Amino acid sequence: MDAATLALDPLRFYTVVTAIGFGLMGLVIAGLRVAVAWTPYRTWLVMLPVVFAALWLGTLGWAALVTIVSIYAFKEFAKATGLYRETLFVLVVYAAIIAMNLFAYLPYYGFFMVAPLWAVAALTLIPILLNRTAGMLQAFALSVVGVVYFAWFLAHLTYLAHAPAGLGFVIYVVLATQFNDALAFLFGKKIGRHHWTVISPNKTVEGSLFALATSVVLAFLNWGIAFPQLPWWGVLAAGVIVGVGGQIGDLTMANVKRNVGIKDFGTLLPGHGGILDRVNSLMLVAPVFFHFMGYFFGAFPG
């Protein structure tokens, strides 16, 4: 495969770059003997092939992965808040996740945008069907969060793949958000001094600003391959959306954890916590990135 082919195909490019980068990171961890990094590294060793396999399978594979991840993330949220005891509410949110990803996959823009309305309407019927009042307001409110965050927001990841250069968008948003997460954590640990929020007491001004700056640099570094059609201010916005949106998404779910009184949403991903601990930063980035690109560059069909 020559350099020209790589440059034309973001998926090949990112697959090769990620494989090389990840291999090098393993060597660095082994060389520096950072024992604590091995567990999350091994988990990435499983997660990355799953993500890239879905992308190589095309929009259907990607839609399937986003749907499964959304369902499992919502399940963790529902178990953490206790909503999982209300089976009917949970099933309606599951159905909403499947429906919205289906509309995003097809893609039916009108249905996709109106689907949250129908899902919330369906949720309002449940207390009436159950003929119950106790705990219904809480269950309804948590389910609306489920419909908006886990069904609608995350389904934008499925829709992103439909832009003319959609694969570049998807890969950039997913990888840059995760990179941003890791950088904010690592830089905050190393040089962070000033804590700025009670929602996540380990977050520091230095870590957050560094992650934001790195996201912008990363956006420009990826300009030619992920979104060559964008002007410079579009690239700058992409970096800011990932840098700021990722951290807001992270804080939103950290707030849930503080309220509920848990440390992690689960144990499925050793070294990371639950699936939701991994995708929380994507939740806001995906819809904001999608609608920014859609509004300014008319990037999406349907």
Place this chain on the structure above:
Amino acid sequence: MSLQFDYQPFPDIDKPLREQLGQYPRVPDITLDVLRSLARWAVIGAMRAQYRIVRRGALPAGERVALLASHHSHLDTLTVLAALPEKRRRQIAALAARDYFFERLPRAIAASLFGMAVAFDRTRYTELRHWARVLEAQREGWLLVYPSGSRKRAEAHDAILFVLAHSGWTLVPVAIRGTAEAWPAGKRLWRPFRTLEVTFGEPLATDSTRRLSDELARFWATGGAADA
């Protein structure tokens, strides 16, 4: 005015999947329940396609029933499941050795989904105290217990019988025949196209562990011939 929600996280949220699969009583889980149903239907279908399963004796009625089965083979649990009605199959939990079935995730998934297994730690004495509390607290449920603790031992352990006898559960002896030949211990593969027999006895008296042990041994030795 502040709006205060009352959050009650699930107790297993910080447990690894391997432990979640083995816990009893089972915590409601839509995903696992659906997967268990699918796996159960598949394995019962496969059992019926390969073996003629003969059920003898009357099934006990009601809740809080522990089936005390003789143990010869990995096929025992599937054979008992195939002999039960779907309502009881869905409800039952088979006690399985934690050190064998729940140490590694793939085996835990197989045991939990196909064999309705829950983890019993046969290496810790405090486990019996834990189970005594669990059984006392349960208002409903069916259990499949192998009181011998192993396929290679014929006699029941008195300690587990003592706990069961004092639990208030109905104890029903179950004799299984044919599975030792269909899938002998130590062999990698099973042998299809045979007849497997499951005999359910009358509920056992629980006033004396010694008597319970003797009656159970007699039932297993005769294959439940007298009762059935």
